[in-house]
Amino acid sequence: MENGKIYLSPEYEVVRSDEKCIRCRVCERQCADDVHYYDADADRMCALDENCVNCHRCVSVCPTHALKIKVSENRFRENDNWSDTKVREVYLQANSGGVMLGAMGTPLKYPTYWDKILINASQVTNPSIDPLREPMETRTFLGKKNQKTVRDADGRLVTKFTSPQIELDAPIMFSAMSYGSISYNAHASLARAATELGICYNTGEGGLHEDFYPYGANTIVQVASGRFGVHADYLMAGAGIEIKMGQGAKPGIGGHLPGRKVGPDVSRTRMIPEGSDAISPAPHHDIYSIEDLRQLVYSLKEATAYRKPVIVKISAVHNVAAIASGIARSGADIIAIDGFKGGTGAAPSRIRDNVGIPIELALGAVDSRLREEGIRDEVSVVVGGSIHSSTDVVKAIALGADAVYIGTAALLALGCHLCRSCHKNNCNWGIATQNPTLVKRLNPDYGARRLVNLVSAWKHEIMEVMGGMGINSIEALRGNRLMLRGVDLNEKELEILGIKYAGESI
Amino acid sequence: MIPLRHPPLEGQIRIPSGCAISGVFHKDGKTESGRRIIDSIALMHDRSNGLGGGFAGYGIYPEYKELYALHIFYLDQNVKQDCEEFIREHFDLANAGEIKTRNIAEIRDAPKIWRYFIFPHAYKLDSSELDEREYVAECVFAINRRFEGKAAVFSSGKNMGVFKANAFPEDVGRFYMLEDYSGYAWTAHGRYPTNTPGWWGGAHPFSLLDYSVVHNGEISSYDANRRNVEMFGYDCKLRTDTEVITYIFDYLTRREGLTFEEASAVVAAPFWSTIELMPDDEKEFYTYLRKRYHALLINGPFSIILGFTGGMLVLGDRLKLRSMVVAEHGDTFYAASEESAIRLIQPELDRTWAPDAGEAIIVKLYKEGE
Ligand code: SF4
Ligand code: SF4
Numbered sequence: 001m002e003n004g005k006i007y008l009s010p011e012y013e014v015v016r017s018d019e020k021c022i023r024c025r026v027c028e029r030q031c032a033d034d035v036h037y038y039d040a041d042a043d044r045m046c047a048l049d050e051n052c053v054n055c056h057r058c059v060s061v062c063p064t065h066a067l068k069i070k071v072s073e074n075r076f077r078e079n080d081n082w083s084d085t086k087v088r089e090v091y092l093q094a095n096s097g098g099v100m101l102g103a104m105g106t107p108l109k110y111p112t113y114w115d116k117i118l119i120n121a122s123q124v125t126n127p128s129i130d131p132l133r134e135p136m137e138t139r140t141f142l143g144k145k146n147q148k149t150v151r152d153a154d155g156r157l158v159t160k161f162t163s164p165q166i167e168l169d170a171p172i173m174f175s176a177m178s179y180g181s182i183s184y185n186a187h188a189s190l191a192r193a194a195t196e197l198g199i200c201y202n203t204g205e206g207g208l209h210e211d212f213y214p215y216g217a218n219t220i221v222q223v224a225s226g227r228f229g230v231h232a233d234y235l236m237a238g239a240g241i242e243i244k245m246g247q248g249a250k251p252g253i254g255g256h257l258p259g260r261k262v263g264p265d266v267s268r269t270r271m272i273p274e275g276s277d278a279i280s281p282a283p284h285h286d287i288y289s290i291e292d293l294r295q296l297v298y299s300l301k302e303a304t305a306y307r308k309p310v311i312v313k314i315s316a317v318h319n320v321a322a323i324a325s326g327i328a329r330s331g332a333d334i335i336a337i338d339g340f341k342g343g344t345g346a347a348p349s350r351i352r353d354n355v356g357i358p359i360e361l362a363l364g365a366v367d368s369r370l371r372e373e374g375i376r377d378e379v380s381v382v383v384g385g386s387i388h389s390s391t392d393v394v395k396a397i398a399l400g401a402d403a404v405y406i407g408t409a410a411l412l413a414l415g416c417h418l419c420r421s422c423h424k425n426n427c428n429w430g431i432a433t434q435n436p437t438l439v440k441r442l443n444p445d446y447g448a449r450r451l452v453n454l455v456s457a458w459k460h461e462i463m464e465v466m467g468g469m470g471i472n473s474i475e476a477l478r479g480n481r482l483m484l485r486g487v488d489l490n491e492k493e494l495e496i497l498g499i500k501y502a503g504e505s506i
Numbered sequence: 507m508i509p510l511r512h513p514p515l516e517g518q519i520r521i522p523s524g525c526a527i528s529g530v531f532h533k534d535g536k537t538e539s540g541r542r543i544i545d546s547i548a549l550m551h552d553r554s555n556g557l558g559g560g561f562a563g564y565g566i567y568p569e570y571k572e573l574y575a576l577h578i579f580y581l582d583q584n585v586k587q588d589c590e591e592f593i594r595e596h597f598d599l600a601n602a603g604e605i606k607t608r609n610i611a612e613i614r615d616a617p618k619i620w621r622y623f624i625f626p627h628a629y630k631l632d633s634s635e636l637d638e639r640e641y642v643a644e645c646v647f648a649i650n651r652r653f654e655g656k657a658a659v660f661s662s663g664k665n666m667g668v669f670k671a672n673a674f675p676e677d678v679g680r681f682y683m684l685e686d687y688s689g690y691a692w693t694a695h696g697r698y699p700t701n702t703p704g705w706w707g708g709a710h711p712f713s714l715l716d717y718s719v720v721h722n723g724e725i726s727s728y729d730a731n732r733r734n735v736e737m738f739g740y741d742c743k744l745r746t747d748t749e750v751i752t753y754i755f756d757y758l759t760r761r762e763g764l765t766f767e768e769a770s771a772v773v774a775a776p777f778w779s780t781i782e783l784m785p786d787d788e789k790e791f792y793t794y795l796r797k798r799y800h801a802l803l804i805n806g807p808f809s810i811i812l813g814f815t816g817g818m819l820v821l822g823d824r825l826k827l828r829s830m831v832v833a834e835h836g837d838t839f840y841a842a843s844e845e846s847a848i849r850l851i852q853p854e855l856d857r858t859w860a861p862d863a864g865e866a867i868i869v870k871l872y873k874e875g876e
Contacts, residue, residue, distance in 0.1 A: 125723040126806050127827060134825060135777045141797050149762050149798065157768065159794035216541045290539075469726055472825065473775075475796075476727030476805035483729065 006091040008162040009074045010049035012059075020066035021045055027058035027067065032426040032438055055419035057428035066498050102349030103422035103432070105249060105341045105386060105408060112341075113360035113493070114392045120483045129467040136463040137473040140403050142166040142240070143309045143333045144205040147376040163333060164309045166220075166240045167196030169304055170459045171397060171474055174451075175338075175384045175405035176222050176242065176313070178204030180257045180266045180278065180299065181345030181422065182411075183439040184211075186431045187448030189414055191215035196448065197455050200239055202405070203229075205255050205280060207269040210491035220311065223300065226280030228270040232303060240334070241300050241308050245284070245293070246315030248342030251356045254280030258348045260425050261434045264340050294330040301331070309333035316340055316362035316385065317355070321369035328370055328378045336405060337362050339385025341431055343408045346423035359385040366478060367400025376400075376479075390461035399497065400479040413454040414447045510572055514603055525570050525710070525722035526553035526675075526696040529656035529811040530851075531818045534837040537565055540684025540692060541849040547694035548676035549847045554696030558709035559678040560670025562718035562813050563689035567665050573623040574642055575845075577661035577668060578649075579706055580618040585656040589649060590622075596645050597624035605669075606681070612677040617706060621667075629826045639760060646714065647741055654743065658707045663716030664815065665810050670695075670709035671864055678709075690871065691818055693811045695720035710747040716815045721748040722843055723808030723828045749810065755803050755812055755819075762799075766812075766819050770800040770866030774824045817870040826863035833858040839869045 014035060021043060029037040033051045036058060038044075052069060059067045076084055089100060122128045129136070143165035150158050187209060190201040191438070195218045195406050202220040207229015221238035225228050236239055246252070257266075257278035267274040287293050297310050312327045313336035314320065320337060327335050339359025344352065363383050370376040383396050384405030396404050412418070415429040422432035430442030471477050486494050486503040494501060525690050528546040532538070532804075532874070543561060566874035567575055576593070580586050593599065601623040608614065626641050646659045669682040675696040695710035711718040725731070725747045732742045732750050738761065740753040758769035772795050781792045796803070807827030812819040820841045822830045832839040833848050833855045840848040845858060861867050 049662040091742075122726060122806075126726055129825065135779055137778055137779050141800070145798060145800060147798060149764065151763070157791065157794070159790045160792060161797055330674065371733055371737050376737060465861075470806045471726050472805055473803055475803050476730050478801065479731055479733050480727060480730040481733070483726075 005095040006156070006209075007011040008088060009072060010052065011072055011221055012052040012054050013049050013070045013072045014047035015068045015070050016045060016047065016053055016436065017066045018044060022063040022064055022066075026061050026063065030057050030061050031437065032428050032429065032433075049385045053419040053421045053424075053426075054417075054419045055421065055428045069132060100349040101423055102352055102420055103344060103346055104418060104420045105343045106353045107420065108353050108478040110341065110358065112386070113358055113489075113497065114386075114388065114395055116486055116488050117360075117395050117497070118397070118485045118487060119391065119394060119465060119469070120485070121468040122208065126470045128470055129472050131460075131467040134467070134472060138170045138459060138462060140168045140171040140423045140474055142168065142380040142382065142402055143281060144378055145380075146375075162174060164240075164307055165201060166309055166334075167198075168200065168403060170462070171401075171403035172393060172455055172458065173199055173220070173382065173403060173405050174201035175342075175407035176202040176204040176220075177345070177407060177411075178206030178210055178222075178228075178255065178257070179269055180261055180434070181204040182432050183253075183427075183430055183434060184209065184265065184441060185439050185442040185444045185447065186411075186414055187212060188444035189442065189451060190410065192217065192444060192448035193451035194218040196452050197364070199455065202242060205229075205244055206257070206266065206278075207271065208234055208237055209265070209269050221230060222313075224280050225282070225284040226278060228278060228280075230274060231271075235300060235304050235308070238308065240309040240311055242313050242315045242336065243284075243293075243296060243300070243332075245258065245287070245319070246313065246338065247344060248315045248338030248340050248356055248359070249344035249352045250347040251315035251317050251340070253351060256280075257425075258346065258423060258425065263434050282456060284397070290326040290330060293327065293332075297331040311336050311382070313338060315342075316359055317359045318357060320357070320362045324381075325369055325373055325375065328373075328375045332379060334380045334382060334402075335366070336382040336384065337366060338405070339383065340355075343384030343411070345424075351357060359383050360395075361493070361496050363399050363401055370496055383458070390458035391465065393458060394462055394465050394477070395484060397474065397477050398480050398483045399499075400481070402478060409454065410451060413450045414442060415450075437447040515857075516605075520804045522656065525698055525720075526550035526847070527694065527720040527722050527811050528842040528847050529689045529691070529720070529813070529818055529820070529840070530694040531839040532837060533839060533869055533872055535565070535690050536837070537688040537873050539686070539688050542677055543692035544676055544679035544684060546842060546847045546851045547696050548674075548678075549850050550696060550842070550844055551674065551676070553698060553843060554674060555698045557672060557699050558670070558695075558697030559673055559675030560668060560695050560709045560720075561675070561679060561682070561684060562666060562693045562711040562713065562720070563684070563687050564666045564691040564813055564815065566667055566687045566689040567623070568599065570623045570841045570872050571665040573625050574662055574664055575667055576622040576624060576646075576659055577605065578620045578622070579660060580620065580656070580863065581658070582653075582656035583618060583666040585653045586618070586620075589653055589657050591648065592645075592649060592652070593622055593646035595733050596630055597622075597626055599624050606686075607681050610677060610681055613671055613673050613681045613702045616681075616821060643715055643756070644751075647739070650743060651741060660707060661713050661718075663713065663718070666716050666718070666813070668711050668718055670706060670711065672706050672709060685803045691813055693718060693720045693813050693818070700808045702705050708746060709742055709828045710748050711813070712744070712746065712752045714752050715760070717756055718750055718811075718813045719748050719752045719755070719810055721751055721808055723747065723810075723823065724806055725751075725808055726805050726806030727804050729804075730801055731804060748810075751804070751808070751810060752812075754804070758799065758802065765811075766814075766817070766868050767866055768795065770819065770821050770864075770868075771795050772802050773804045774821055774866070775803050776864060777824065809843065817868060820861065820867040822861060822863060822865070829860075831858060831860050832867050837872075841867070
């Protein structure tokens with residue numbers, strides 16, 4: 001117990017095959033966590049296991065595949081009640097007196113409802129449709145749909161849509177990740193990919209770097225409680241404006257950007273001093289009630305001459321349905337709901353791991369509620385917070401979503417290895433860092449390409465699954481809950497999801 | 507009461523079915539009896555399996571043409587009194603009586619079938635602040651909800667009527683003695699459900715006010731459509747495609763004021779790739795309808811004949827997954843799942859053709875002077 005602190009053994013063990021190692025020292029140069037070093041006397045590579053975050057950078061770059069990272073076998077005495085993690089966390093907090101910090105979505109084992117929902121296919125009475133030979137439509141419009149249909153003096157239908165819409169080629173958007181929490185190159189990759197894909201990415205709460213204004217048509221600009229980087233041009237720059245009321249990973253608190261990530265560029269974009277912590281207030285201090293939210297929605301609409309749809313993003317919490325219903329009547333065009341498994345660049349891990357509800361149940365409840373109240377067409381609904389694959393997208397749409405936000409999956413496509421160390425500014429993959437040498441590791445050309453690949457692949461799979469159901473247009477899938485069946489779910493879960501159990505035929 | 511040995515009823519489960527449909531329409535308003543439509547649908551006997559058949563006739567009640575004709579199945583006789591009380595509470599009753607039927611071997615499990623010619627009570631209608639048709643529609647929903655499983659209104663239009671049963675259509679026609687009615691338009695349906703629908707309400711045509719739909723197909727957008735129209739107060743009790751299609755047309759034309767052409771462009775919308783090639787004003791028109799009524803796009807195979815006062819609409823799905831042939835002879839228009847069903851009753855035709863995928867064919871009575 002050095003300095004009175006309890007010793008914590010390394011979580012990971014760096015295993016190197018000395019036989020395979022050619023002492024090239026690539027691992028040493030590539031590790032921003034200073035794990036590897038060369039011992040000249042012994043002519044061998046050594047490792048400081050305690051620094052390792054298991055990001056797999058060295059494993060990926062080692063030319064001879066000499067490296068492997070193992071979870072340490074060191075264990076405290078077996079105890080099903082006090083797991084190693086729980087014990088370690090007590091030690092850490094006893095040592096530091098601090099709040100446990102984490103990044104990315106919760107790693108804890110909560111049920112993933114997507115995996116308990118199965119999709120239908122047509123046969124005999126209704127043919128499946130071949131997406132290779134027939135049109136298969138995934139085009140999606142987000143915004144209010146309940147415009148009053150009117151005719152002009154000659155009796156002709158007035159066909160101008162007055163509510164602004166966001167048009168997407170596929171019902172997928174990249175979720176909010178701020179410049180600051182992620183790198184310039186990560187933003188460049190997202191912006192370029194969104195443009196090529198005909199979808200949108202989201203600036204997050206850190207403003208929009210001047211270089212990315214040309215991608216405005218495929219950008220959602222965010223306004224959060226810290227108002228970082230918000231000005232008139234910024235609001236006009238995007239395809240839509242998102243008011244961030246909450247985030248799934250940390251309901252009830254604001255964004256955190258440690259000062260070490262605030263360099264000159266981030267400082268300029270956010271309009272805050274270099275090196276200062278950017279801590280957004282927990283609430284918006286001009287929104288203490290639903291009427292206040294309405295005022296902000298309309299302020300933003302006024303500021304943009306009613307040309308931009310306004311998204312209100314909330315985290316999935318217990319009364320999410322009632323909140324969503326309030327938002328639908330607040331003038332907002334789109335509600336984005338972020339499930340509690342959603343990612344983050346930094347959050348107190350207790351909150352991340354314990355506050356909020358799963359997105360599947362939140363979506364089930366919100367869509368049902370809006371329909372019961374007859375206001376589903378007042379708003380579009382976008383959901384995020386652990387969409388892992390194309391079939392999660394299909395299930396979300398069939399449950400009632402108009403589109404999904406993907407964050408973690410997009411970062412994975414950029415090379416993220418889910419080491420959950422984003423808050424340290426040391427991301428070895430050049431994503432969640434502002435360190436110029438690390439940022440360079442993410443080439444935006446390749447980054448954009450992989451994002452385009454991922455979303456295109458998902459789109460193909462979505463079309464395939466739709467065709468199987470005998471559906472050739474995404475709107476016929478939206479809210480089509482009869483296309484879903486549950487397995488391993490109890491009555492209550494089925495009721496909230498609004499689906500039948502596998503084997504039931506209604 | 508419905509005997510317990512019955513499998514789940516229509517409405518408790520969703521029953522897919524294949525079908526035959528047929529329709530005749532006299533644009534000059536000439537009338538004919540139900541004989542030919544029975545022959546036409548009977549020809550397609552193999553497209554139904556005896557578990558549902560029915561007809562709709564237009565212009566059949568000229569003596570009461572200003573009144574709504576309610577046709578009601580009483581599955582449970584005990585509710586008849588309550589139901590009639592409800593009717594009297596909301597409507598002026600001009601005439602009531604059992605619908606005449608013929609005793610035939612093929613139809614054994616008939617409920618009591620009654621007809622009422624009614625008109626909304628003036629003061630009730632006034633105080634409801636609804637328009638007349640909305641008032642009638644809401645009363646129909648109220649009866650069907652209140653007496654669920656015991657009584658069902660299956661026809662509620664003016665100067666039109668639906669006749670249906672759980673049997674082959676030709677037997678249904680004989681049962682209802684349709685040769686004794688005379689109308690300017692007829693539609694017919696023979697059903698091929700994959701399992702037994704259990705009761706008569708599930709047969710086609712499905713009808714609300716003067717709209718009646720006969721439908722062949724199984725739509726894969728069913729629940730997306732259903733959940734949307736239920737938002738506007740349409741109770742989809744039967745869980746059938748036909749019911750939801752009827753409500754969609756009622757909603758779009760009666761409540762949203764679209765024309766039948768416009769409503770057809772909603773339910774069988776052109777593909778975006780087609781819309782992109784259109785001239786600007788058309789592009790905007792179709793884009794508007796697709797965006798505005800996105801949840802009412804119908805996917806999956808269907809061909810329908812929709813009857814309404816003074817007109818008939820024929821429409822197939824956007825991929826043309828169900829057969830449909832239409833034809834003209836003089837002032838008479840024909841539509842059927844198979845051409846033979848038309849040729850049988852009208853061997854000589856001026857023109858026969860198969861409408862394109864998603865193409866709406868609409869015929870109407872000539873206006874005066876046409
Ligand atoms: S990268 Fe591989 S081969 Fe090179 S020094 Fe590290 S472990 Fe050895
Ligand atoms: S973004 Fe970087 S730091 Fe964050 S989890 Fe992924 S690899 Fe680790």
